[in-house]
Amino acid sequence: MHELGLTETIVAIALDHAQGAHVLRLTLEVGQLTAVMPDAIRFCFDVCAQGTLLEGALLEIVQPPGLGQCRACGATLSLDSPFGQCACGSVDLAIIQGQELTIKQLELEELCV
Amino acid sequence: MCVTCGCSDEATPTLTHPITGKTEAIASLHTPQSHTHIQPDGTVLTHHHSHDHSPSHHPDHAAALHAQHHGTTLTLEQRLLSKNDAIASQNRGWLKGRESVALNLVSSPGAGKTTLLVRTLEDLQSDRPMVVIEGDQATSHDADRIQATGCAAIQVNTGTGCHLDAAMVEQGLDTLHPPLGSLVWIENVGNLVCPALFDLGETAKVVILSVTEGEDKPIKYPHMFRASQVMVLTKIDLLPYVAFDVDRCLDYARQVNPHLICFQLSATTGAGLEDWYAWLQQLHA
Numbered sequence: 311m312h313e314l315g316l317t318e319t320i321v322a323i324a325l326d327h328a329q330g331a332h333v334l335r336l337t338l339e340v341g342q343l344t345a346v347m348p349d350a351i352r353f354c355f356d357v358c359a360q361g362t363l364l365e366g367a368l369l370e371i372v373q374p375p376g377l378g379q380c381r382a383c384g385a386t387l388s389l390d391s392p393f394g395q396c397a398c399g400s401v402d403l404a405i406i407q408g409q410e411l412t413i414k415q416l417e418l419e420e421l422c423v
Numbered sequence: 424m425c426v427t428c429g430c431s432d433e434a435t436p437t438l439t440h441p442i443t444g445k446t447e448a449i450a451s452l453h454t455p456q457s458h459t460h461i462q463p464d465g466t467v468l469t470h471h472h473s474h475d476h477s478p479s480h481h482p483d484h485a486a487a488l489h490a491q492h493h494g495t496t497l498t499l500e501q502r503l504l505s506k507n508d509a510i511a512s513q514n515r516g517w518l519k520g521r522e523s524v525a526l527n528l529v530s531s532p533g534a535g536k537t538t539l540l541v542r543t544l545e546d547l548q549s550d551r552p553m554v555v556i557e558g559d560q561a562t563s564h565d566a567d568r569i570q571a572t573g574c575a576a577i578q579v580n581t582g583t584g585c586h587l588d589a590a591m592v593e594q595g596l597d598t599l600h601p602p603l604g605s606l607v608w609i610e611n612v613g614n615l616v617c618p619a620l621f622d623l624g625e626t627a628k629v630v631i632l633s634v635t636e637g638e639d640k641p642i643k644y645p646h647m648f649r650a651s652q653v654m655v656l657t658k659i660d661l662l663p664y665v666a667f668d669v670d671r672c673l674d675y676a677r678q679v680n681p682h683l684i685c686f687q688l689s690a691t692t693g694a695g696l697e698d699w700y701a702w703l704q705q706l707h708a
Binding site: 315316319320323334335345346391393395401411413414417419420 | 649
């Protein structure tokens with residue numbers, strides 16, 4: 311359950327940037343090739359956000375699909391696991407997308423003055 | 424204009440009857456509503472906005488501190504593990520400054536990390552200073568086994584945590600203070616998933632797989648085998664008694680990570696240890 315620790319980090323980073331404002335929406339990027347389960351993040355988020363300025367915030371999770379680039383021939387190929395085989399036969403692939411683990415955006419409640 | 428959906432405050436949706444030609448306004452979700460709030464200091468705030476004011480929306484929000492639902496969007500692009508990775512880089516620099524290297528041993532529980540470590544310490548610690556950071560959820564059994572070899576060790580208990588992080592290793596290094604030119608062993612919590620995500624500042628991750636496990640572990644837990652630079656296949660003295668296909672296992676491992684350096688050994692009989700030791704001896708900061 312590393313998702314609990316990660317979610318605690320998400321909440322801490324968001325609170326750092328919220329500067330006392332309520333957070334309405336939080337957008338996360340969790341690549342499909344990371345060993346992180348979005349459902350587990352969602353489950354932990356409700357618990358971790360309780361009693362903070364994030365309570366009730368909408369959690370949006372964007373999940374970029376896996377993409378690899380063959381180190382032998384340079385071709386790109388889609389990946390559904392962190393390894394695979396290029397059409398040229400090589401298994402030496404660089405993962406160029408799908409390992410994101412980022413807080414993209416926060417939408418903060420704005421005071422009307 | 425509403426920043427959420429792009430509608431205009433002035434937009435007035437209408438309904439026109441095709442036969443009578445009569446047009447009437449439609450109350451929409453976005454029809455502006457006027458609100459007035461008086462703050463404790465007497466300031467009056469009047470503004471238009473369109474969100475509902477049900478208590479569920481503002482659970483602990485006093486009306487006096489009223490805010491507009493169309494919030495400010497803050498773009499962060501902050502990596503979740505940036506704090507861990509920053510401490511890991513510090514650890515890496517700290518070790519380099521002391522001309523030391525660190526190996527992060529990872530495996531499932533019971534693969535034989537501690538047994539291999541104890542054997543390696545007994546055979547090599549006269550050649551080079553070594554210290555051990557032991558990670559387990561509970562007990563100091565492993566650190567006790569290490570200390571019995573005469574090697575300095577510290578036990579990190581992660582409690583409910585399933586992996587070591589860079590800050591734990593930083594603390595371990597501070598406490599152990601390995602001498603110049605050390606080989607620092609970090610024995611991670613037995614787990615083939617989470618430790619793959621966390622950089623500790625190590626020189627290399629060494630994944631240990633025993634022949635009593637399934638030969639398909641590399642493709643079942645590809646993140647870990649991909650994150651590692653070295654794989655040690657242990658307990659090879661048991662090969663006659665188990666249905667473990669070494670060649671197939673190595674194929675799987677190289678399929679996941681074609682750059683993986685592989686060793687096959689038995690810490691009990693000593694078979695294969697010389698290649699492992701030769702690799703360790705050429706490791707330099």
